[in-house]
Structures are given as structure tokens and as C-alpha cells.
Amino acid sequence: MFNKETEYALRGLVYxxxxxxxxxxxxTAEVSKEIEAPPFFTAKILQRLVRSGLLESLKGKGGGFFxxxxxxxxxxxxxxxxxEGDRSFxxxxxxxxxxxxxxxxxxxxxxAPIRESINNLLSEETVQSLAQKVxxxxxxxxxxxx
Amino acid sequence: MFNKETEYALRGLVYxxxxxxxxxxxxTAEVSKEIEAPPFFTAKILQRLVRSGLLESLKGKGGGFFxxxxxxxxxxxxxxxxxEGDRSFxxxxxxxxxxxxxxxxxxxxxxAPIRESINNLLSEETVQSLAQKVxxxxxxxxxxxx
DNA sequence: TTACCAAAAGACCTTTTTGTCTTTTAATAA
DNA sequence: TTATTAAAAGACAAAAAGGTCTTTTGGTAA
Ligand code: FES
Ligand code: FES
Numbered sequence: 001m002f003n004k005e006t007e008y009a010l011r012g013l014v015y016x017x018x019x020x021x022x023x024x025x026x027x028t029a030e031v032s033k034e035i036e037a038p039p040f041f042t043a044k045i046l047q048r049l050v051r052s053g054l055l056e057s058l059k060g061k062g063g064g065f066f067x068x069x070x071x072x073x074x075x076x077x078x079x080x081x082x083x084e085g086d087r088s089f090x091x092x093x094x095x096x097x098x099x100x101x102x103x104x105x106x107x108x109x110x111x112a113p114i115r116e117s118i119n120n121l122l123s124e125e126t127v128q129s130l131a132q133k134v135x136x137x138x139x140x141x142x143x144x145x146x
Numbered sequence: 147m148f149n150k151e152t153e154y155a156l157r158g159l160v161y162x163x164x165x166x167x168x169x170x171x172x173x174t175a176e177v178s179k180e181i182e183a184p185p186f187f188t189a190k191i192l193q194r195l196v197r198s199g200l201l202e203s204l205k206g207k208g209g210g211f212f213x214x215x216x217x218x219x220x221x222x223x224x225x226x227x228x229x230e231g232d233r234s235f236x237x238x239x240x241x242x243x244x245x246x247x248x249x250x251x252x253x254x255x256x257x258a259p260i261r262e263s264i265n266n267l268l269s270e271e272t273v274q275s276l277a278q279k280v281x282x283x284x285x286x287x288x289x290x291x292x
Numbered sequence: 293t294t295a296c297c298a299a300a301a302g303a304c305c306t307t308t309t310t311g312t313c314t315t316t317t318a319a320t321a322a
Numbered sequence: 323t324t325a326t327t328a329a330a331a332g333a334c335a336a337a338a339a340g341g342t343c344t345t346t347t348g349g350t351a352a
Contacts, residue, residue, distance in 0.1 A: 001257075004310060007241030014252065027328060041311050047330060059329045060319030095153030096289045106160065106276035106285050110267050111147075114260065121256050130252040139252050143242045150340060173298060186342050193300060205299045206349030 006083040009045050010127075011035040011141050013055065013074070016065045017131035025064030036142050045083075052082050073126035080122060089118050152229040155191050156273075157181040157287050159201065159220070162211045163277035171210030182288050191229075198228050219272035226268060235264050 002010070012031050019026045026034075032042035046065055049055040056068050067074070080088055092099040093111035101108065133139050148156070158177050165172045172180075178188035192211055195201040200220055203211050213220070226234055238245040239257035247254065279285050 001237070001239050001261075002241070004241070010240050010253075029328090038311055040313065043329080044311085044331095050329085057329060058319070059317075059327080061321060061327045063319065063328050065329090091147070093147050094156050094287075095148070095150070096287075098289065100289060103289055104285055105287065105289075106279040107267075107271070108285075110271065114263050114267065115147075117260050117263070121253075121260065125253070125256065133252040139250055139254075141240075141242075141251065143244065143246060143249055143251075175298090184341060187340070189299080190301095190341085196299085203299060204349075205297080205347075207297050207351060209298050209349070211299090 077122040154183040223268040
């Protein structure tokens with residue numbers, strides 16, 4: 001589905017939002033540990049998200065990562081665009097230069113609707129909506145062996 | 147959706163089957179040209195498919211690639227397993243170690259049905275069924291610019 | 293049986309992805 | 323204003339994906 005960077009970003013952002021709800025601002029060490037992702041890589045990914053304006057951060061004592069309450073919820077499609085680029089879920093299923101329903105590949109008829117449902121999912125869900133699910137239900141961000 | 151190897155394999159196999167229907171056995175040069183894939187890489191990929199028993203080949207004059215008429219149709223899921231490994235469309239959407247509906251991630255509820263429809267597609271469709279579509283309709287394996 | 297043809301095998305290379313680590317910068321608190 | 327804290331920046335490296343090329347092997351046909 002997603003590449004590693006997107007997976008870590010997704011889990012990390014949901015964890016950060018979840019902590020924000022509790023009035024906390026987690027740092028890289030805490031985030032990486034809680035989402036079971038490589039520490040330095042997690043730090044780099046969070047940095048990139050801040051630079052691209054999807055996340056806020058504060059240095060120094062009491063610093064960490066948080067979401068700007070002023071900004072609208074972060075749609076997953078925005079996140080994926082930032083980490084994997086726009087072309088992720090727009091291309092042809094068998095790799096033609098572009099997907100053209102007027103000149104479709106043999107997979108188009110069945111694949112195009114699936115691709116659309118993925119795009120719907122990515123538009124509907126946000127980091128905040130996912131955090132809400134974790135917050136309310138018994139739903140998790142990790143599932144370590146045993 | 148798929149990685150490059152799978153894309154080239156898919157396009158290549160459909161092209162080969164299409165030619166088989168016309169009584170021909172195309173070689174690597176022809177296949178790579180027709181599906182617009184890198185020649186040497188295409189050759190390597192077809193070799194792997196032969197080694198894994200999904201495709202047949204003949205060396206020497208008049209040689210080339212072809213499907214064994216005795217064998218059942220090649221489900222796309224078989225092909226994808228061979229090129230990308232089994233875990234391609236079984237894993238968790240946000241990268242948890244495994245997808246467990248008893249302990250779901252926040253994306254599970256909406257993602258699992260999509261993943262299943264992808265798996266249905268990959269089970270239903272075969273290289274032969276795709277070749278049939280290209281054969282019957284005005285459907286293509288390439289769509290060069292202009 | 294020789295010449296030729298085309299796939300098989302495998303070495304090699306490039307790019308991208310994934311990951312690590314050190315140094316610098318900025319914020320806070322004492 | 324100094325010590326401490328934590329992110330920012332960026333160099334570096336390992337691994338995987340993507341791609342190229344040469345040599346060998348096994349067929350075919352003349
Ligand atoms: S043309 Fe291939 S998916 Fe639309
Ligand atoms: S647990 Fe994540 S998709 Fe099922």
C-alpha cells in the first residue's frame with residue numbers, strides 16, 4: 001500500500017495528535033518508540049513534515065511536535081502527496097504512461113473503481129479522524145508479537 | 147499499485163499470450179519493444195518467470211516465449227506472488243506487523259474491504275483473460291504520447 | 293557437423309529507499 | 323546569561339529496486 005516513510009509518518013502523526021488531545025507534545029524519541037519505528041529515520045520524517053507545513057514543532061525544553069489547532073484537519077491524501085508524490089493513486093494499473101478511459105488498458109475496467117475507492121478513503125479520512133478512532137475505541141497503533 | 151518488475155511482467159505476458167494466439171512465439175527484443183520496457187531488464191524478468199514455471203521458452207532459431215497450453219490460466223495473484231512476494235496485498239494499511247481484525251488499526255475498517263476487492267480482482271483475472279480483452283476489443287498495452 | 297540463433301546465467305552498475313549519526317540552532321528554565 | 327533540552331540540518335551508509343551487458347548454453351536448420 002504505502003512505502004515505509006508514509007507508514008511511519010501516518011503512525012507518528014496519529015500518535016502525536018493523540019498526545020496533543022491529552023495536552024502533551026511528544027518528541028522524536030517518544031514517537032519512534034511508541035510507533036515502533038527507527039528513531040533517527042522517524043526524526044527525519046517528522047522534520048520533513050514540519051518543513052512542508054503539515055506539522056508544527058518547538059525546540060528546547062518542553063518542546064516537541066504538535067498540530068496547529070487553527071489549521072484544517074490533515075487529509076491522508078495531503079500526507080501521501082507530501083511523502084510519495086501526487087502520482088501514487090492516479091496512474092494506470094499496468095503502468096501505462098497515463099490512465100485514459102477512452103483508451104483503456106485491459107485492467108482498467110476493474111481497477112479504476114478500486115483506485116477511486118482508495119482515493120475516497122484518502123480524502124475522507126484525516127490524521128485527526130484516525131486519532132479519534134484510536135481515542136474512542138480499543139484500536140491500536142502497534143501490535144507487537146504476543 | 148505494482149512495482150516495475152510486475153508491470154513489465156504483466157504487460158509482457160499479455161503480449162506473449164496475444165502472439166501465441168496468432169501462432170507466434172515472440173523473443174525478448176520483440177516483447178520489450180512492443181511493451182515499451184527496457185530490453186535487458188525485460189529479458190531478465192522473462193527468464194525468472196520461466197525459471198519459476200509460469201512461462202515456457204525455447205532457445206535457438208524460431209525460439210521464443212510461450213504458454214504451455216496444458217497448464218491452467220495464470221491468475222494475476224500467482225504472478226504478483228512470484229514477482230513481489232506473498233505479502234503484497236495481505237498486510238496492514240499502516241504497516242503493523244500483521245493485520246488482525248480482532249485488534250484492528252484505525253484504517254482497517256475502511257481499508258480491509260478495498261484490499262479484499264483487489265485480491266478478488268487478482269484472483270478473477272488471468273493473463274489469458276486480459277489477453278482476450280485486448281484481442282476482442284480496441285484495448286491496448288501501450289499508449290505512447292500523441 | 294557446422295553455422296547460427298536466441299534464451300540462460302550471472303557479473304556489474306545506477307538510482308531510490310531506508311536508515312544512521314554528528315553538528316548546529318533555537319527555545320526554555322534556573 | 324548560562325546550562326540544558328530538543329528539533330534542524332545535513333553528511334554518510336546500507337539495502338533494495340531498477341537496469342545493463344557479456345559470456346555461456348542449448349536448440350535449429352542448412
Ligand atoms: S488505462 Fe490502465 S488503469 Fe486506466
Ligand atoms: S490492522 Fe491495519 S489494515 Fe487491518
